[in-house]
Amino acid sequence: MDLVRFPVVFDGEWVNVDGKYKFNGRECKGVMLPPSTTYTELLKTVARTINANLSDSKITMKFAWNSPEPLPPTEITGDEDVQFFMAENRVARTPLYVTSESRSDYRLGKDCVDVVPEPKYNQHDVGPREEMPATFDHVEPLSIVDVEGLSPNNLPNEIEVPPDEVPDTQHTQPNKSPPSVSSRSSRPAPYKDRLPRISLLASSKKIVVDPNAVRNIVRVKDDFVSHSGHNDGVYVKALFKDKEELQMKIGMLALQKNFEYRVTRSSKDILVLKCVAKDCKWRLRAAKLKGSDFFQVRKYYPVHNCSLDISQRNHRQASSKLISKFIQSKCDGVARSYKPGSIREDILKQFGVNISYDKAWRAREYALHSVKGSLEESFSLLSAYCEMLEKKNPGTITHIETDLENHFQSFFMALGSSIRGFRSSIRPVIAVDRALLKGKYQGIMFLAACKDGNDQTYPLAFGIGDSESDSSWDWFLTKLRDLMGEVDDLVFISDDNVSIRKGITNIFPHANHGACVHHIGQNLKAKFKDVNVHELFFKAASLYRQSEFNDFMAEIRKVDQRADQYLVEIGYENWARAYSDGRRYNIMTINTAECTNAIVKDARELPITKLVDHIRELLQVWFWERRNEAVNMNSQLTNWAEGELQQRHDKSLSYQVLESDLNEFIVKDGFVEDKVNLHERTCSCQEFQLEQLPCEHVLAVCRIHNISCYTLCSSFYSSEALVAAYAEPIYPVGAPEEWDVSEEVRNHIFLPPAKHRTCEHSTKKRKQLQREDKMVRKCGKCGSLGHNRQTCKAAEAVIPSSSSC
Template identity: 45%
Template sequence: MRDVKHNFGCTIHYSKAWKARELALLSIRGSAEEAYYILPAYCYELERMNPGTKTDIRTDENNHFVYLFMAVGACIRGFLSSMRPVIAVDATHLKSKYKGVMFVANAFDGNLNIYPLAFGIGDLETDASWHWFFTKLHEAIGECPNLAIISDRNVSIENVWNKIFPTAQHGICFYHMKGNMKRTCKLKKRDHILMHFEKAAKSYSIAEFDCHFRKIKRKEHVAQYLEEAGLHKWSRAHMDGRRYNVMEHVAQYLEEAGLHKWSRAHMDGRRYNVMTTNIAESINSDLRFARMLPVVHLIGEIVNLLVKWFTERRELALNCTTTLCPNFGEKKLRNRLEDAARMNVVKVNNAQYNVLDGDMDGLVDLTNNSCSCRKFQLEQLPCKHVVAVCCFLKVSVYAKASRYYTRKTWMDAYSDSIYPVQPHGMWDTPEDVRSRVVLPPMARVMPGRRKKLRIPSQGEGSIRRKCSRCGSEGHNKSTCKNNIPLRNVS
């Protein structure tokens, strides 16, 4: 409406401007129905341009679209050769005409960058859809040793993951766990219990975990919590109601969820530093506009994003001059070198050394590549105790780091190129692919504009702070420039 007024000097109604916009987009992208018709040909071209790519389209008995799976060959090869065996899975809603859900499976490279592995499209987050996605993911990567799958507490994921990956370990995103705990146990955002829960989840050793978990159960927190909640809300003397011990309720909730699910110390396998599904959430955010597009254009935007990331990170790896990846391995080792300089190393025997750090100390065994703090085993990167022993023996600390963090492995992960699919007019597809019929899904198309912003869960909303000097929002007293009226002094 503004552009027409500026360019032509006339005013048009909102509905006319909206219809003109929809016609313009239709002429550029085509309709949502056409996107499903050309989907088989697009997948064929994607596989032809990128060898090793796995795509699959599932339809019902009437040829209506049900599921789509896509994993680019370069991503599969890079994950199997160069990535730590940890996959974060998540799903997000699509905003196109037929809606649906997009499934994502991502990993972390050695430089803490998102490494997309596979994508899927389905109708809803059900047992059947997650089972199909995990089945196709297993066909793409095979039986991966020491695999860990990190997700939120979606019931469907809990029901199906171990049927497809029976030897894998399953961990819960501790951020989602914390949000569920706040909502279920009625905790405040800055409650001390949440702080101890976060420290317990990130602990490496059982002793460190037990220290924080005991503080969650500690009785002296009960009085503080109940007073902050308001005496009239829980006290039998102030209100007729049921009293219960809040801390025991929290501890029971965490134990029922499974300590091995959310605690790094109790997990049987390794989840390294992947404690949340933020990598999956981040890629959902990067594709927030693409999720409004028809299905073929959505897949095209995903491929274009992969092309961009692989090119940029390949250049970064080629120009890197450090032994380890700069954003994680090199940065952590430099910090630990500073800490190790203040520690004393006592030789126990030719293989074991006791490192005195002034806190819990650490017993390092170079034969088994282990440390009593367990950070070395779970991260596969030398902890400060191992760094101190390496300095004491005058050996290279880099030799103790896992190959996942080295510059060479980082380069290998992005060594293959990803090629985008050419425009539709340049496709050369065989007759059997062109003749396959894929109709839009059997979904009821609701009128009106699709919602673009997700509804935040309880506790996720932004905090609106006020200036303690003037009472206005948007700044604090240190940056306040508002005039304060003088008070009358009698």
């Protein structure tokens, strides 16, 4: 069983700073306990940790809420509180704050009014006056009784008096009258701001008390009682920015402390709340400050004396807006993984309140809106965000396209750090892809990505459009050309999308375009059911020698001539490495772009400005982590390139090298001979010139003639190039209220797209391409298409029907 680790902070006190509660502790120790720990076990562990004796000390354990709303600390008083505290520590380290005080101080300390009524004897009492015992070792302490629970009408005539407060009869003169209780109730100052208490202990003797003697003590003003709610953030003269904030605060307290209230009066200037129980004393009255929207608490009685029978599991204050305040911290991430069912379970465990699925769903939507903002507001912030992004990250390119009515149409972004890193240190092979956006306004997200020298995804540019069309791809590729300029030996890789192919041909006429091998393989699966064809195709696509490629195509032709014809129609130069017009290196698929799309899959539901900032934050983390990794590399090449060379080196150990010329060599591997030219950096296997990494034949020559293989590697694979690719950091833009934008941009507010998703269900999956045909069922009995053998009707006609004689 995994142990739950958490720090225990003690030897301190709670303070309230600007409405936020903070524990100033001077000691801290770590504790590890199993998740099933009970309250008693936790209390004993804490006592051992802080070196306290449970019989002599009262230990209070509290923890603070991880919530954007300032909440009072929660005290752990039972097993349910312990289980909730353990669950919180599985997500994040939540300290346990511990205070300890002597039990004698707790009973008769400065927070209690030490009222000890002296015995009053009546002349009609029968029997001699008994002497009080000198010691009371056998006396057990009783619980403390609050004064507010007493009144002159219900004060008991007999009160058990603490032994240490009973007058010593051995030293008291019999003829001197004892001091009256009323004289002790007049002690001033120290107890003005605290709730008076009477501390009672068990005693073997009972004495008679005149109820009128303590009348002044049990009559407590509302002002005094109000301060007992100070730790909850609600007290007399407490200010709230508006009525809604006050109602939300009281509602949160009602859920936390499991009570319900009703609104007896509510207007623009007044709010009066009372407990749902008619006889309960809990009440609150607040009024609006004159000339301001602030509400101030005027009267507050925080003590409940209602029956437990009125509590219900369907809490009247548990509204969807209120519940959203408690779950905001769990909705702060990108994904909407916090499901309504989980919200219902958490609210039931935390507050003992049952809520419906609909209410949990609405609470999550409120929380998401509060944390991430609305979709419409996000479009209005996009222009200001782009200006701040360009200021914080020099060289960044952003562009927003709108229609004639200022409605959003398309967006383009490329960070300056990515642009400069691509130009200096990244192989010129770009994979382009797109993904569906999932929000209310949907749209398409375009992506252009490369691979660095360590075989990692290197995002270059992002775009957002209203739809996938020829014009949308032309716009995105045009912006991509503007930031790159002319690039030699440029190669694009994409799936077999007609719009992409047209756009690359028109906008990058000198670039080469290759098809994604994975997508062609999926088409083969759908069209031709033979597994052997699929395997032979992938083997043929990855070969470097044209002779070997032709051999595999001959095998495919033997298995299925239709598959061979299909691949011929696509064109060998579009997918086969051996016949490629451009240098694709080892990049044969658009997996580079699809991986990035998968990473931002959940973020595609975010409002547009949040989505763009999430992408920026993702790149910021990638650049920081990969820059540190590159700096710590000890070899001349990246870790991936070093591993590739090591594998090829191991294969070359058995090769035989024959000299043909000063720079030419013949490398024999059994009956296969390959010609290596170090001056031209070529090998007859074509792997050396296509990948710009030494093949096993070149490595065999280097080993025999003591030549450093690193001098024959492309600079794209060097660790220095990797450092240069991620050298420049990416900076955040800060909070919107801190943005320093021009007045023109601030006033230029973009409207949401004119079209948005209807109520009909829309798919969130990628649309199938033209050549990604759906798999057609083929019957195993009759051989027809469109059904299987279980639903075949033709087979029924073959079976002869039985006829009666």
